[in-house]
Amino acid sequence: MSSESVIVTPGRRLGLTQEYESGPGTYVRNGMIYSSILGTKKIEQALAETSDDSIKRPMLFVERQNTKFAIPVIGSEILGRVVRINPRAASVAIMMVDSAPCQEDFQGIVRVQDIRATEKDLVQMINSFRPGDIIRAEVISLGDQRSYFLATTKNEHGVVFAQSEAGNSMIPISWEEMQDPKTQTIEKRKCAKPVT
Template identity: 45%
Template sequence: MVTAPKKVVPGDQICKYDETCVLGSGLHVHQGVVYSTLLGFLRTEQKGEVKEISVERVNTDMTLTALPKSNDIVTCKVISVNPRQVKVLILSVQGKRLPQHFRGIIKKEDIRAKEKDSVIVYKCYRPGDLVLARVISIGDAASYFLSTAENELGVVFAQSSEGAVSMVPVSWCEMKCPQSNTREYRKVAKVIAR
């Protein structure tokens, strides 16, 4: 019996690994758990007591261009902030919109290039901010590790905490609400016009 294909991305947890699993292409085992290593469709076929699993690529061109790679510039949306890190959803890579969102993490020490010890995370990012970041590496469970430790990287769009008003940058570390003139801290990206 063959089940309907399910879309998977690198790092997706597929199932626990045991002797009844036969792994095909696009999968690997780490600490007893099967993970996807490709963007594609999961194929599962039950043959008696044995379950054959593989990931089938649909479009090789899409796979190579749609996934964030090390050193790529990505556009992200901040979904949560805690004292140690910022969790984001990666929306586009090198200006190309992704067919689906990937998770990313900006660690406290990767927010700024200087004065890393004095960084206060909630003064740099807030949920809802749009951020430009550089991919450092792929982390665990499809979370990419990102950095904004360059002048050109950081918040490019933020809304005022008082309402749905777009804020404007006033320095490298502050944005201002044009209606109330309230200032809020951010790690502002120095956007260069091209």
């Protein structure tokens, strides 16, 4: 193995096909070897000569930097942005799973019955979330082909960041209200447990 350790991006020219064999994470075009993934450029020296007395060329490859991908599973805590709401559910773009950022776009749904643990029949979506809110929730089911089912029934789950209609950042003043500190306007939300 070579001691060379250079971070490369997709499309970066790595070497000539006359000097190296193309390995994993690379592709060849017009006699040049290019990186096909983000990672570290590596060179593996040939171990032995081939049977036809020609010397085998070293292999040039790219090793992925971080192979850990954040994928939601049942019981994971997510951080997501509310994209849209209707009277029965809120659509959420999942940004983080536990403490790892997502590499792909995952969608989640918080159904109206999964917002609060008690008085579920009194919950109204418009009084819980608004588009643009950042929420903390738990994955409760793998859902359908498009979305994970999420719940905010625990005290620590709910809206963690919201903007008022005036465009200012709001602060939670109770478990179901947030206030704009500039205009003093109060809006309804299902707040995550405020840190005291």
